[in-house]
Amino acid sequence: MIIKNKPSWQLGYHEVTPEPVFRNRRAFMKGALAGAAGLAMPGLVWPGELPVPGEALDFDKRPGLSTDEPLTPYEDVTRYNNFYEFGTDKTDPAQYASAMETAPWSVTVEGECARPGQYALEDLLKPHDYEERIYRLRCVEAWSMVIPWVGVPLAEMIGRLEPTSKAKYVYFETLVNLEQMRGQRSAFSVIDWPYQEGLRMDEAMNELSFMAVGLYGKTLPNQNGAPLRLVVPWKYGFKSIKSIVKIRFQEARPYTSWEKIAPKEYGFYANVNPEVDHPRWSQKRERRLPSGLFSPNWIETRKFNGYGEQVAHLYRDMDLKRFY
Structure with a gap:
């Protein structure tokens, strides 16, 4: 047995x-x-x-890396988003992201690796390797979702690019297109574009780190970061950079967008940690979508978003109140 x-x-x-x-x-x-x-x-x-719109994707299910919690309805996943390139309201991405052209799409790879260059999306990720993984997504505004992502392990993509021993961090950068992305041309924008994020190399190589190209079995909608976004399920959602056009392997730690905007609120590590409150609200509970006035669906926040068994060792001997 x-x-x-x-x-x-x-x-x-x-x-x-x-x-x-x-x-x-x-x-x-x-x-x-x-x-x-x-x-x-x-x-x-x-x-x-x-029916879920988009182009159907071929993929293998990975139940061993997936939660079996109820999926967040597609309508909530695609209509309640953070994507400041299209506006700061949660409904702005769904309303305005259709202006972004996602095909053809290429990603520039540079820095400390053996295979720098400009890659078409299908050459970077190898579509025959697509997997489905059901991960929770936790945001600092105290809301969360359970999403069936489709994509490839980040470690597989990195391995094909052959980073050198000098590569201690992986830097990611989002598309800049003022014509297609209305939030980038707004006079009230708080972000110095492009949006920038990064991971330590051991975080990027962890088995849970994921490059998503789809959800619910179909290609990513624009408002969810088409055609390529990062998913790091034990971190807050702002680490899940969308519409990626540049990847750089580097020795120095990247200085990320939210660190620049509000360094006392959004640290580089961004690990989900109910023991460390955001300066303006508690992180001890989260509102699982769908959630409404009469059924708010509040649940307790779990450290590392519940993925501690896979990732806690990455932060051994680190003070997570200092490295937040």
């Missing part, structure tokens, strides 16, 4: 919301909303039953 033990972070959904409560809540909301809206819109289809 084979006994398979789940990692500590792979919690059943009954540990987040009891199944009867979850199902009754969704059934009630479905009936109430459809009933109310149906008076004005005969034949209304419940959003969860709508």
Whole structure:
């Protein structure tokens, strides 16, 4: 007999919301909303039953690296986003990101590696290696989602680029296009474009780090970072840089965008840690989407977003209140 033990972070959904409560809540909301809206819109289809748009992707499922918590509905994943290149409101990306052209797309690779150059997306990632992984995404504004990502392990991509021993960090940079990205030409923008992020090399090579090209089995919508975004599930969402056009291997630690904007609020490491409050709010709880006025769906925040078994060793002997 084979006994398979789940990692500590792979919690059943009954540990987040009891199944009867979850199902009754969704059934009630479905009936109430459809009933109310149906008076004005005969034949209304419940959003969860709508087809997922985009191009279908071929991928292998990786259940061993996935949580089995309930998925966040596609509509919430794609309509409630942070992507300041299109505006600061959560609904701005879904409204305006269609202006961004994502094909063809290339990524410049430079710095301390044996294979620098400009790569077409399919040459950088190898589509036949795509996997699906279901990861939680936690944001500092105290909300979270559970998303079925499609992409490739970051370690595989890095391995093909052959970084040298001098490469201690990986730097990432987002597209700059003032014509297509309205937030970049805003006089009220707080970001010095391009958006910049980075990981320590051992973080980038961890088995959980992921380069996403899709979600829900289809290509990424523009508002979610098409065609290429980083997913680091034990860190806050601002580390998940979107629409990547440059990757650089370097010896010095990158100085990232949110460090420049608010260094006392957003550190380089950005590990989910309920023991370290944001200066303006607590990080001890999070609001799992979907969440509403009558069903706020608050849950306790878990250190490293629940992935401590895989990543806690990366920060051994580090003061996580100092290196936040």
